[in-house]
Amino acid sequence: MDIFENSETLDEVGAGLQLSPNVTRLMETLGIAERLSEVMVEPPKLSLLSATDLRTLCDIPAGAFARQRWHSPYGVIHRADLQTLLADAVLKHPSCRLHLGKIVQAETEAALLNHLSKEIDGEPDLIVGADGVWSTLREFAPHSGPATFSGSIAWRGLAEPQEFAAIENPRHVNAFLAANTHLVTYPLGHHGIVNAVAVTPGNLTGHNWDNEGDVKQLQTLFAGWNEEIVSTLDRISWRFWPLYEIRNTCFVAGRKTVLIGDAAHAMTPHAAQGAAMAIEDACALAACFEMSCGKPDKALPMFNALRTPRIARVRKRGDFNKFAYHAKGPVRIVRDLVLSARNPEKLAADLDWLYSYDATDLTRL
Numbered sequence: 229m230d231i232f233e234n235s236e237t238l239d240e241v242g243a244g245l246q247l248s249p250n251v252t253r254l255m256e257t258l259g260i261a262e263r264l265s266e267v268m269v270e271p272p273k274l275s276l277l278s279a280t281d282l283r284t285l286c287d288i289p290a291g292a293f294a295r296q297r298w299h300s301p302y303g304v305i306h307r308a309d310l311q312t313l314l315a316d317a318v319l320k321h322p323s324c325r326l327h328l329g330k331i332v333q334a335e336t337e338a339a340l341l342n343h344l345s346k347e348i349d350g351e352p353d354l355i356v357g358a359d360g361v362w363s364t365l366r367e368f369a370p371h372s373g374p375a376t377f378s379g380s381i382a383w384r385g386l387a388e389p390q391e392f393a394a395i396e397n398p399r400h401v402n403a404f405l406a407a408n409t410h411l412v413t414y415p416l417g418h419h420g421i422v423n424a425v426a427v428t429p430g431n432l433t434g435h436n437w438d439n440e441g442d443v444k445q446l447q448t449l450f451a452g453w454n455e456e457i458v459s460t461l462d463r464i465s466w467r468f469w470p471l472y473e474i475r476n477t478c479f480v481a482g483r484k485t486v487l488i489g490d491a492a493h494a495m496t497p498h499a500a501q502g503a504a505m506a507i508e509d510a511c512a513l514a515a516c517f518e519m520s521c522g523k524p525d526k527a528l529p530m531f532n533a534l535r536t537p538r539i540a541r542v543r544k545r546g547d548f549n550k551f552a553y554h555a556k557g558p559v560r561i562v563r564d565l566v567l568s569a570r571n572p573e574k575l576a577a578d579l580d581w582l583y584s585y586d587a588t589d590l591t592r593l
């Protein structure tokens with residue numbers, strides 16, 4: 229297997245990732261679960277809090293509870309650590325070759341196959357397009373449609389744990405909810421820092437990902453938030469990027485091209501499942517090929533049938549989270565009442581379909 233990466237070096241975008249049990253389970257299959265547990269933090273709970281009065285609306289237990297309920301851990305990790313683990317596993321595998329600084333792009337699939345044939349000395353059996361939200365391989369699929377701006381901006385800052393200590397426990401995953409905006413904070417393990425991600429309404433700033441953020445703008449967007457949070461904002465240096473999504477999920481993009489991850493179905497981070505879905509796609513694709521003895525004409529329809537409903541359901545959950553997190557007026561009052569009344573066990577049970585899922589299990593086909 230030949231892997232072509234546009235960048236000269238493996239740099240991560242953004243700092244942190246939440247890894248739910250549906251994806252940590254797959255790390256076992258990939259043989260990196262043990263190393264993962266050395267660099268991943270398992271927060272004891274995920275808390276939803278009011279951004280105005282810091283009241284806890286509900287807690288979803290994680291830690292040992294997650295391992296017991298979903299048979300795999302819930303963790304938070306620095307993106308660089310996950311990337312190192314995955315890259316090491318690739319480099320160790322005798323059949324994998326990683327080519328850095330190589331762009332994979334062509335007008336047509338036939339031209340790409342021709343180009344790749346020269347790179348790898350023979351025509352590839354399959355091209356897997358994992359080229360992200362701005363995928364050019366996606367253009368091989370007629371009517372696939374481009375990525376569209378979601379109307380939201382993500383802001384990311386890194387802070388010392390004591391910056392957030394006054395607000396809530398910096399060892400937990402905290403989501404502070406307010407009208408149209410929310411802020412998520414969680415620890416980045418041995419890096420000794422807290423990752424803060426705010427999602428706010430915003431204007432289109434183009435395809436560029438990583439822009440320097442103006443804290444004054446963020447303070448305006450956080451008008452009415454608790455003073456403890458607002459006063460923390462200017463002690464953090466913020467980056468921001470517009471959130472694009474691909475709502476028209478498309479996996480098969482040509483005779484020999486299949487898309488996975490954001491290239492196939494980029495979603496907003498409201499369910500924290502984008503990277504999880506990319507890894508689920510990759511493992512499901514491998515399982516479909518194994519099941520069909522390496523035959524693309526059998527494996528690809530199987531993969532499409534397996535992944536399309538899963539992605540639709542996860543996307544729906546993300547849309548629901550955005551609606552609930554950003555609620556205002558009477559909807560917010562009802563949300564707070566419902567969340568406060570539900571017991572943590574019941575809230576966890578609502579996530580069983582998402583977290584108990586094994587992407588390599590083909591029996592549901």
Ligand SMILES: Cc1cc2nc3c(=O)[nH]c(=O)nc-3n(C[C@H](O)[C@H](O)[C@H](O)COP(=O)(O)OP(=O)(O)OC[C@H]3O[C@@H](n4cnc5c(N)ncnc54)[C@H](O)[C@@H]3O)c2cc1C
Binds near residue numbers: 232246490505506
């Ligand atoms: C604020 C925010 C928070 C998030 N939090 C979470 C979270 O907690 N949990 C979670 O699971 N997900 C989260 N996500 C989503 C996650 O970051 C993405 O879904 C995930 O990175 C997608 O992975 P990918 O491999 O499909 O694409 P990418 O990560 O975009 O990788 C694409 C790669 O392809 C390379 N490339 C592009 N074009 C070419 C080309 N033509 N030739 C060669 N190489 C090319 C790029 O350089 C890049 O390395 C979050 C996203 C955001 C914005």
